[in-house]
Amino acid sequence: MPRIGLCQLTAAEDPETNLKLIREGVTAAAAEGARIVVFPEAAMARFGIPLAPVAQPLDGPWASTVTALADEHGVVVVAGMFTPSPDGRVSNTLLVTGAGHHFGYDKIHLYDAFGFAESDTVAPGTAPATFEVDGVTFGVATCYDIRFPELFRKLADDGADIVLVPTSWGAGEGKREQWEVLVRARALDSGCWVLGCGQADPATTSTPVNPKAPTGIGYSTVSDGFGRLHTQLGAGPELVIIDVDPAVSGKARAATGVLANRRL
Template sequence: MPRIALCQLNSGDDAEANLDSVRTEVARAAARGARVVVFPEATMVRFGRPLAPIAEPLDGPWASAVAETAREHDVLVVAGMFTPSGDGRVRNTLLVTGLGKHLGYDKIHLYDAFGFAESETVAAGSHLVTFEAEGTVFGVATCYDLRFPELFRCLADDGADVVLVPASWGAGAGKREQWELLVRARALDSGCWVLACDQADPAATGLEVNPKSPTGIGHSMVADGFGRVTAALGPAPETLLADVGAAEAIHARGVTGVLANQRLSGGPVGRLG
């Protein structure tokens, strides 16, 4: 049962300063027994600034420095960064590094909603990512991916018992309620633990809020396979630690039957017409 840290922070415009924050928070989390340390989407730099000039590959300086930090503290780190896409845009990538891993997940569902057009500057990914660490199979998803239950079902079908969801959730009327509902719903309809790590709310620490960019609302949270919230944070920068494991997810799926009884994903139900 690995201990997982959700490090809710505010990313700024300076990738090097944000890297220093990662180093500091990894050291603190490891000292508290964390084996997996999760940071928000856009940890490398916040949204609301040009992304192409700072995008780097997974073997570039920024990701390599995070990998070295993970090795130093013998943990696995998940953090949002931006990698080149090859068409002038970037990919919104989750770096997964440490404990013998170094890979990335490119966000599949882009945030073309609520007046924001992520696809103008970001190219969509196309592959799910699961990996094993500390005897547990993890899946990963990013922010707007939360609105698509089939992604979480697919991760569970691929063996995930825990899904990590870094985010930089957009603020606005009803958005906190949607965030909390969606985290719980994705846990319930996949039977997985869902651990969602959001950017802290800039307003909570006196930082300027960019109304045209999703820069976080805080309220990182942990939900079990029954959709119950077992831990949550407020809007300000803070770290949450949670001990989760496969046994609880297996139990939840056994009770609810959410994978065994599904019929619209490769099951026997066809379509008319």
């Protein structure tokens, strides 16, 4: 039964500052026995600043430092960063590193919604991604991806029982309610556990931000494949440790038939 740490934080503009936050989170989560430690989307640097100057490749110094930290504590770290794209934009990348893993998932569905145009500066990814830890298959998705059930069903088809969803959820009327509904709905759609780890609300930390950028609302949320809410944090920075039973995913799919009974 994997033990997973969700580190809800407010990222600063400076990647080096955020490495300190990641070190603190990994150290605390590992001390409580976490095997996987998840940080939000844009944990490298928050939205609302020029992204190209902070983007680095997966073998660059920022990701290499996170890898060394993961290896030091014997965990897998999942954290949002930005990598250069060949077309001059950046990729919104989830770094998955530690315990023999080192790869990036590039966010497929870009946040061209609610008056924001992520695709102006970010290139979309094309390929879903899974990885295995201790015999359990995990999928990954990023923030706006959660509005697209077909991605979560694809991850389930690829063997995932747990999907990790780092996010920097934009604030606005009804957005918190949408976030919770979507986490629970994607869990029901796929029969997977869905663990959403969000950026904390900057207002809780007095962090200056661009008010037009999706810089987070907090409320990291965990649902199992029956749509049951297991954990939900508040708005501010917080670490939660959760033990996830992957067998629940199989039970949910058998009961609901959401994968076996598909016709389209």
